[in-house]
């Protein structure tokens with residue numbers, strides 16, 4: 001018994017039926033070459049952002065001292081680059097990283 005192919009194309013946002021199964025190899029899961037290449041390419045998860053964040057402060061005061069953290073964000077993924085920085089040096093480093101990445105620094109609020 002052959003595996004039953006999916007009823008719709010596996011590419012995100014496409015609801016056409018996949019190409020007919022020729023009986024050779026695996027049943028097609030995409031309707032077209034363009035859907036296949038679109039789905040195989042790394043999905044676009046948005047730009048990389050450089051975030052400058054700090055711990056929660058009382059009454060939303062601007063924090064002072066070496067409390068700033070720099071992290072990179074893409075979608076829901078983050079990586080911390082540096083922490084325990086003063087604001088000026090954190091801002092400077094974040095702007096340099098943003099310059100290399102061709103993005104901008106987001107001066108963030110408290111770390112959630």
Ligand SMILES: [Zn+2]
Pocket residue numbers: 009010011014015016030031032035
């Ligand atoms: Zn398709």
